[in-house]
Amino acid sequence: MAKRIDVSGLTAYYGTHKAIEDISMTVEPRSVTAFIGPSGCGKSTYLRTLNRMHEVTPGGRVEGKVMLDDEDLYGSSVDPVAVRRTIGMVFQRPNPFPTMSIYDNVAAGLRLNGKTKKADLSDVVEKSLRGANLWNEVKDRLNKPGSGLSGGQQQRLCIARAIAVEPQVLLMDEPCSALDPISTLAIEDLIGELKERFTIVIVTHNMQQAARVSDRTAFFNLEGVGRPGKLVEMDETERIFSNPSVQDTEDYISGRFG
Amino acid sequence: MDMSIHTPPGAGAPHDQGSGTRPAPEGGTPPQQDGAPAPRRTVTHLGDRVFRGLSRGSGITLLVIMAAIAVFLTYRAVGVLAINEGNFLTSFQWNANANPPDFGIAVLVYGTIISSVIAMVIAVPIAVGIALFISHYAPRRLATPLAYVIDLLAAVPSIVYGLWGALVLVPHLGGLYEWFDDFFGWTGVLSYQGGAARSLFTVGILLAIMILPIVTNVSREVFLQVPKMHEEAALALGATRWEVIRMSVLPFGRSGIISASMLGLGRALGETMAVATVLSPSFTIIVSLLDPGGGTFAQNIASKFSEASEQGRDALIASGLVLFVITLLVNGGARAIIARRKEYSGANA
Numbered sequence: 001m002a003k004r005i006d007v008s009g010l011t012a013y014y015g016t017h018k019a020i021e022d023i024s025m026t027v028e029p030r031s032v033t034a035f036i037g038p039s040g041c042g043k044s045t046y047l048r049t050l051n052r053m054h055e056v057t058p059g060g061r062v063e064g065k066v067m068l069d070d071e072d073l074y075g076s077s078v079d080p081v082a083v084r085r086t087i088g089m090v091f092q093r094p095n096p097f098p099t100m101s102i103y104d105n106v107a108a109g110l111r112l113n114g115k116t117k118k119a120d121l122s123d124v125v126e127k128s129l130r131g132a133n134l135w136n137e138v139k140d141r142l143n144k145p146g147s148g149l150s151g152g153q154q155q156r157l158c159i160a161r162a163i164a165v166e167p168q169v170l171l172m173d174e175p176c177s178a179l180d181p182i183s184t185l186a187i188e189d190l191i192g193e194l195k196e197r198f199t200i201v202i203v204t205h206n207m208q209q210a211a212r213v214s215d216r217t218a219f220f221n222l223e224g225v226g227r228p229g230k231l232v233e234m235d236e237t238e239r240i241f242s243n244p245s246v247q248d249t250e251d252y253i254s255g256r257f258g
Numbered sequence: 259m260d261m262s263i264h265t266p267p268g269a270g271a272p273h274d275q276g277s278g279t280r281p282a283p284e285g286g287t288p289p290q291q292d293g294a295p296a297p298r299r300t301v302t303h304l305g306d307r308v309f310r311g312l313s314r315g316s317g318i319t320l321l322v323i324m325a326a327i328a329v330f331l332t333y334r335a336v337g338v339l340a341i342n343e344g345n346f347l348t349s350f351q352w353n354a355n356a357n358p359p360d361f362g363i364a365v366l367v368y369g370t371i372i373s374s375v376i377a378m379v380i381a382v383p384i385a386v387g388i389a390l391f392i393s394h395y396a397p398r399r400l401a402t403p404l405a406y407v408i409d410l411l412a413a414v415p416s417i418v419y420g421l422w423g424a425l426v427l428v429p430h431l432g433g434l435y436e437w438f439d440d441f442f443g444w445t446g447v448l449s450y451q452g453g454a455a456r457s458l459f460t461v462g463i464l465l466a467i468m469i470l471p472i473v474t475n476v477s478r479e480v481f482l483q484v485p486k487m488h489e490e491a492a493l494a495l496g497a498t499r500w501e502v503i504r505m506s507v508l509p510f511g512r513s514g515i516i517s518a519s520m521l522g523l524g525r526a527l528g529e530t531m532a533v534a535t536v537l538s539p540s541f542t543i544i545v546s547l548l549d550p551g552g553g554t555f556a557q558n559i560a561s562k563f564s565e566a567s568e569q570g571r572d573a574l575i576a577s578g579l580v581l582f583v584i585t586l587l588v589n590g591g592a593r594a595i596i597a598r599r600k601e602y603s604g605a606n607a
Contacts, residue, residue, distance in 0.1 A: 056493055085496030095487040099509030108505060109495040158491070165495070 002029035002199045003069045003168040005050060010064030011228070012042070012049050014057065019045045021228035023064075025218060027169075032195050034210035034237065035203045037220030038252065042229025043203045044092075046220070047171050050201065051087035052080040068168060085113065088162035092174040094154035096146035096161070102129075103142040105157055109165040124164055132160035133190050152183025159190065163198070170194065172202040176209065188213050207253060211241050219249045328582070335576035338569055346576070352541050352558070354573035355566060361573050363580055368543050369458055369552035370581070373533070374526040376462025376547070377469060382519050384466075385473035390503060392474075393481035405478065412471035420535030423464040424456075428536060431455040431463070435548045450548040456538035459547040461554070464532055469522035476521060480514025481507055513596040520592040527585055530556035555581040 005027040012020045020042035027033045035043040048054040049062050052073060066073040073083050096105045106125045115121065125142070129135040134156040138149070146157050155175060162170060172191075176184040191213045194200060204210050210217050218234035233246045244250050341358050344351050349362025388408065392401045432455050439450035488506040497505060508515075534557040538550035559574045566574060 051494065053490070053494060056490070081496050081498050083496075084494055089490075089494035091487060091490060091494070093487055095485075095491040097488065097491060097505060097509070099512070100505075108492075112495055112497055112501060161491075161495070 002197065004029050005169060005199065005201075006065075006067040007050075008065045008067075010046070010049060010062065010066065012045050012054055012063075013059070013061040014045075015059035015061075017226075018228040020049075020220075021230055023231045025231060025234050027199060027201055028216070029199045030195055030197070031215040032191060032200045032202060032213050034214035034217045035201065035220060036205075036207060036210050036217060036252075037229070037232075038222070039205075040225075040229070041220040041222045043220050044173050046229070047173055047201060047203050048089075050169070051089055051171055052083045053089065055080065085109075085165060086167055087169045087171060088165065088167035090155070090158050090162055090170065090172045090175045093178045094151055094158050096149075096154050096157050098145065098147040100146060101143045102138050102146045102149070102157060105146045106160050106164050109161060113165060128160040128164035129157075131163055131194070132156045133186060133193075134160055150183070152179050152186060155179060155183065155187060156190065159187070159194075163194065167198065169199040169201065172200065174203050174205060177205060184209070207241075211237060217241070219244070219246075219252065221248055221252070331575055331579040331582060334572045335579050338572035339576055342573075350541060350543070352562070352573075354562075354570040357569075359569060359573060363555075363577050365541050365543055366553055366555045366558050366577060367580070367584075370527055370554040370556075370584070372547065372552075373458045373461040373465060373554060374523055376459060377465035377526045378519060378523055380463060380466035381470050381473055381522060382515070385470050385518070385522075386477055386515060388470075388474045389477035389481055390507070393478050394499065394503060394507065405475075408471050408474050411467075412475070416468065416529060417531045417535065419464060419468050420532035423460070423532060423536040427464060428455050428460060431460055435459075438548060446545045447547055449546045451546075454538065454550060455548070456536060456550040457546075457548050458537070458552045461533050461537050462547075464536055465526040465529055468529065468532060469525050472525065473518045473522040476518035477511065477515050480511040480518070484510045516592055516595055520589060523588055524585055527581065527588070528556050529554075530560045533557040534560045 007026070008024045010020070010023045011018060023046060035047065037043050045054060048057075050066060050073075052062075054060045054062055062074060064074075068086070072078065096102075097108060100108065103125055106128050107121050110121055110124055115124075126135060126139075129138060134153060137153060138157075146154065149157060155178075159170075159175075176187050179187065188209065191200060191202065195215075202210075202213065214237045216234060217237040217240040219232045219240065220229050221232045222229040232248055233240070233244065235244070240249060241253060244253065338354070338359060339346055342361060343358045344360040344362050346362055348364050349360065350364055352361045352365075353359060354361045388404075392405050392408075396404060432452070435450040435455055435457075436452075438448045442448040443450065484507050488510060489502050492502040492505040533554050537553065537557055539553040539557060539561065540551040541553065542551055544551045555577055559578060563571065563574060
């Protein structure tokens with residue numbers, strides 16, 4: 001249940017504005033890859049191109065190639081809806097469906113896939129909630145609305161919802177930026193467990209977080225306001241944080257700019 | 259009537275977004291401490307006090323006006339009801355000028371509710387469809403002018419709708435009614451004897467067209483306020499556009515659709531000129547919706563007021579009081595529906 005992502009020459013636009021330019025990278029399966037870089041450098045935009053969420057934004061447009069194992073995600077016969085079913089996403093702010101119960105939130109993706117048998121659903125819901133380390137906290141109130149949970153619990157609910165459909169890849173867009181340190185720790189532990197099963201890509205503004213959770217780190221930067229963001233370098237996380245090969249990376253990590 | 263629904267989700271949603279920008283508290287303890295009583299007098303600025311006085315005054319004025327209307331209606335109504343020969347609720351007569359008077363509202367209750375229900379059944383699905391099209395399907399080039407045209411529909415005076423209904427709608431509905439009669443005539447409800455289609459059903463169709471703009475506009479506003487993150491949640495799970503609407507947009511907009519429908523219903527219940535122009539009234543309840551006859555509160559008041567004696571006017575006022583109560587009940591019911599599922603409403607996201 002984990003595939004390799006191979007990106008080559010990817011450029012993304014908002015209307016006529018070029019947001020990111022010519023990005024190529026490989027994301028290994030069953031690993032955590034972190035994207036770091038200053039605000040506005042296109043990390044999130046790039047992440048959203050990986051499951052074709054970028055084109056949902058009016059004017060959003062992508063050039064280049066994204067291969068998931070040997071399937072081209074931007075191939076002409078590929079249905080973007082199907083892509084999003086195989087590549088899950090967790091957002092910056094927890095966004096459980098407010099009108100649905102905890103149970104229905106987790107089951108939502110399964111129901112979209114046409115699985116409606118009650119027994120199967122209950123099994124997957126429990127498994128996913130356990131997988132997201134949330135089961136013990138919510139097992140007595142599965143029929144209560146998901147929006148009644150705390151922020152950290154909501155985010156884990158969103159992760160449970162995303163992993164319930166057994167995606168190939170899990171994309172996380174600053175999943176802890178709206179959470180307090182304790183919830184953040186819970187999510188980071190969870191990421192460590194989830195990488196046994198999924199390919200994980202995480203965007204983060206928190207350098208310590210990137211250092212703690214990821215195996216590889218990609219540093220993005222932009223040359224100036226209005227210029228497209230670019231991939232500066234990508235390497236083992238340990239190397240990026242101890243001995244990066246580009247001076248900009250070192251400056252950013254040591255807090256000298258950005 | 260229109261005033262009494264003043265908190266459609268339009269009013270709730272900005273608050274939702276405001277509170278959403280702060281990180282939610284962790285640990286399951288809602289912040290309840292901020293309501294602690296403060297015995298000390300705090301410093302208030304003159305501007306605050308003036309504004310508080312003004313807004314409080316506006317609120318009180320509204321209540322006073324409502325109370326004044328209720329008192330006026332009740333006062334005038336009670337006198338004539340006391341000498342009414344017939345049963346006010348069940349009588350099929352309206353001889354309010356006679357001495358002693360004999361009048362009842364059964365026909366009007368039936369006609370008002372039936373024509374409004376028909377209007378709702380026709381208008382609400384179409385209005386929600388148009389609103390979804392404008393907010394989620396149409397390209398912006400098309401959505402803006404379309405929304406404008408819908409707004410224009412709302413600005414057409416009701417007498418113009420009435421004239422159009424009488425001169426265009428009525429002559430053209432006969433064929434449709436005959437078709438109904440052929441296939442569903444056996445039900446009795448949809449039987450049709452021919453003749454001018456000046457029936458409650460025609461009134462319902464006309465009312466549907468008249469309430470379409472307000473239901474559409476309020477629904478559209480609510481659909482546009484659905485937080486982006488709710489829609490993206492569905493999209494990221496691999497939902498098609500329709501599935502996004504079903505999972506995120508409609509549940510969020512639910513209370514808004516109800517509010518919109520109630521605003522429309524309020525207009526339909528009270529619509530006067532268009533109904534009076536189109537309907538061929540009779541003080542009877544006929545089983546068939548397609549055959550002419552029946553009446554509504556507002557239409558009855560409009561057509562009888564000019565030739566009514568003092569006592570006849572009081573009788574009409576008594577019927578107006580009932581309409582007032584019905585609209586209050588409708589509003590209360592709508593609020594109850596909205597409140598019942600509040601914790602799921604999306605306003606606490």
